[in-house]
Amino acid sequence: MGIFSARGKSGIKAPERQIRVETVAIQPKPKPKPAVSRPDLTTSNSASRLSSPAINRVKSSSPYPSGSSTTTENGSSAQRKRKAAGSVGASPASPANKFDSDSESDSEDGNGLLDGRRKKQRVFTEDPNRRLTHPRIWTGAVEEIKPQIREGGRGGQVIKERELRIVHAADLANLKEKCKPVLGLTSEEVEIELRYPGSRQRERYEIVYGKDKINAVEDIKKIVRFVYENFIPPEDAAPFDPHTGYCRQLERCSSSTINDGVGFKAAIKEYNKRLFNLQKSGTIKKHLDSLHSLPSDLVAFIMTQVYDRAVAPSVEITRKYENGTDNVYGELHAPFISEILVERTKMTSDQVFVDLGSGVGQVVLQAALEIGCESWGCEQMETLKPLADDMLKEFEARCELWGIAPGRARLICGDFLQNERIHKALKRADVVLVNNQAFTSQLNDSLVRLFLDLKPGCKIVSLKSFVHEHKSTSNDLALNLLTVEKLRYPDDYVSWTNKGGEYCISTRK
Incomplete structure (x- = not known):
């Protein structure tokens, strides 16, 4: 139940550039021809409207992860979706500071x-x-x-x-x-x-x-x-x-x-x-x-650097999971996490984030970097602990290399239903992420009982709703505890399918 896929070297997919499309009408000349409208600016099929008009963001088209993984996991998709760049032809450049432009x-x-x-x-x-x-x-x-x-x-x-x-x-x-x-x-x-x-x-x-x-x-x-x-x-x-x-x-x-x-x-x-x-x-x-925020493409790039150096050399370890159990991997890509943290839950640096089933800690560290918040993760599989420890060490050193101060991040190995440190963090949490796409119904029910300790207003982001539609109000704890908003995520936001799907944001009543 980690946050990465076993399909490729790196578990981070960078945000794609989006271009606003406007129609600009040219005023008609007084004579003799009628008014002529300028045609719409065209974009590739990957360009879509900004996900939220309140957020002023343009996604980068840089192919991430860095390195040769541009031709492995998600590489072909990224190349299809970015605008093709023209070739550059010029004489060899000198060491001077300025050069001719084409x-x-x-x-x-x-x-x-x-x-x-x-x-x-x-x-x-x-x-x-x-x-x-x-x-x-x-x-x-x-x-x-x-x-x-x-x-x-x-x-x-x-x-x-x-x-x-x-x-x-x-x-x-x-x-x-x-x-x-x-x-x-x-x-x-x-x-x-x-x-x-x-x-x-x-x-x-x-x-x-x-x-x-x-x-x-x-x-x-x-x-x-x-x-x-x-x-x-x-x-x-x-x-x-x-x-x-x-x-x-x-x-x-x-x-x-x-x-x-x-x-x-x-x-x-x-x-x-x-x-x-x-x-x-x-x-x-x-x-x-003078700055107070980081662009999402820089966040994704730094997280890719960390993953490629700390996890990719031992990526085979991440593929050892048990089918038919709750220990199944499913990755939420970096643009999805940015949308959840910034656009949907509107997290700020003075809040607390908790990821239940954190894998090697990518989402936890992304929250600490992108938001600057206190960030907790808990993963039960002990085989992932060495990779999570390496991720955290590389993350902290690389943030200092870049000169950026992240929020405090903690990665815990244990059962989040039993771990006391996680229970204490949950009581202070403002946003809780649970990638419960493959969780059993028993585990989901156990999580609902754990949510009783959440403070009112806490947001729970999940891939499946904790409210059972077939149960009545009188016997469904989740229905009495949570207000659920169902949302859609677009294509290429998760690792287990290229298609879009549904996710939920539940609010503790």
């Missing part, structure tokens, strides 16, 4: 992404109490780098800067794992390090490609683009611009017509230097201090 990329880059500054529309309604800046964000001050002291070296001691314990992309996708160099680089040229906005530490990459491995080129391009869109103030954004800056150079050098690995690495090094200066000057921190 007409094909004036509005979109090679990934079909909207211009970063216009993409600010996709941010959800902000929570004014949410603090995004990580308390340990690096700005160059000595006191912000906690030293580790060990014996040895000159004078008997060696002082090392505080090191984040992340899983580097190069630990999983490298030449030793039978990956091949790309962009015309030799085996001796593939190593590179990439800087993030929140830490002095950099992540190690090898510019290689391997089946079902992290795609270094695509991962790096997305990171640089997200940094440009979300961490750089407008007055400092020009060197990162997708038309004339680092984003542009990375796209050009990685295109099939250019294939310039040397230029690609040069752009990364220049990007690293520029970002380092913005970190050290406090510019990144000051900009994050």
Whole structure:
């Protein structure tokens, strides 16, 4: 009853870009022809209306998860649904900060992404109490780098800067794992390090490609683009611009017509230097201090990074479940979780979220990152505990790497019907998620009795209603306890089917 699928490497599906369609009528000329209406702007079949007019969001078309999984789970679907990007043809880029732009990329880059500054529309309604800046964000001050002291070296001691314990992309996708160099680089040229906005530490990459491995080129391009869109103030954004800056150079050098690995690495090094200066000057921190929400596509990307590094190498463990029992996996994809948390239940950072049957903890961690709330998860299957522990460690380190402060997340292994810590959390909960698609009727009835301790107004999100339609009011505890709203979710929101379906939001009376 976890939150991921056994079909592919990664269990996160990123939100798809949605484009508003307007009809603009041209006023008739006074003479001599009658009025002529301008035809509607057209979009692909995947483009639909925004799910809620109160939420000003445009979904990204970036193919997630990062890496080669774009051609595995959900990859073909994502490719069908995004707008095809034109090819880029230009001379090899130099290490300079600005580059010529092509007409094909004036509005979109090679990934079909909207211009970063216009993409600010996709941010959800902000929570004014949410603090995004990580308390340990690096700005160059000595006191912000906690030293580790060990014996040895000159004078008997060696002082090392505080090191984040992340899983580097190069630990999983490298030449030793039978990956091949790309962009015309030799085996001796593939190593590179990439800087993030929140830490002095950099992540190690090898510019290689391997089946079902992290795609270094695509991962790096997305990171640089997200940094440009979300961490750089407008007055400092020009060197990162997708038309004339680092984003542009990375796209050009990685295109099939250019294939310039040397230029690609040069752009990364220049990007690293520029970002380092913005970190050290406090510019990144000051900009994050002014923000109070994260765009859903950045949330999905960070969660994909965490999953690919902590769970994907041992994904076979997640496929060992018992048919005919309550321990059956079913994943709710990231866009579904965003809709539930932000649009439907309107969670804020001062609230409490609980996931009953949390698997390796993806939904719990997404809630902590996207909302900034206190977030709890409970999973009974002990085989998943090592993966959940690795997920939490990687999540916390990677949030610091990005400079983002998540809410407090706790992942507990145990029976949620019996666990006292979960019972205490449920009494304070504002939103409870139960993916009860495959739960037995006995377990659902037991959960209803557990809901007696929920505070009035608490929202329970479930795939099936807890109210039995065949029972009368007099003998149905759930009917007397809960007010149920039935809703529809669209295609590709869950792992067990590509079709849309029904879910419920019940409110504790």
